[in-house]
Ligand SMILES: [Zn+2]
């Protein structure tokens with residue numbers, strides 16, 4: 001997806017809104033990783049393009065919806081996620097003064113078409129792939145399946161007692177084992 005920026009570039013402080021719903025295909029067909037396979041509907045851009053010295057700053061939220069199965073109860077569900085971007089797209093004509101082709105170049109986005117257009121494909125893909133939720137839940141407090149009888153605890157209470165599921169924000173810590181920090185373990189703590 002390309003956006004003309006001729007009226008902006010070189011006029012620091014000038015802004016333009018970019019509010020659009022765009023099908024994922026518009027951002028190119030390079031592999032996106034697992035994100036694109038599950039993408040549903042359009043990607044929503046709610047961006048501000050701002051001219052600054054040397055390029056165009058793009059910032060604001062990008063939203064996308066993925067379909068999948070709930071990691072706890074396996075029901076089909078979908079999840080919308082939002083990523084906040086803040087990325088400089090440098091003018092090619094003015095780039096390269098302060099860095100001499102170092103690694104830093106790879107981190108930049110560049111204007112295209114002789115600095116006349118913003119190319120959003122890579123930026124949007126990068127943002128969504130990195131920001132995609134690792135696991136989808138049908139709802140934050142999904143009770144999941146009973147490990148004993150397989151009943152869906154959201155709909156059919158069974159006889160095996162329901163532990164409250166761990167808050168999803170902490171779930172990643174379950175597998176974590178920390179070294180002992182017992183203060184009496186003989187290490188020197190100073191006087
Ligand atoms: Zn669920």
Ligand SMILES: [Zn+2]
Pocket residue numbers: 146147148149150151158159160
């Ligand atoms: Zn059960």
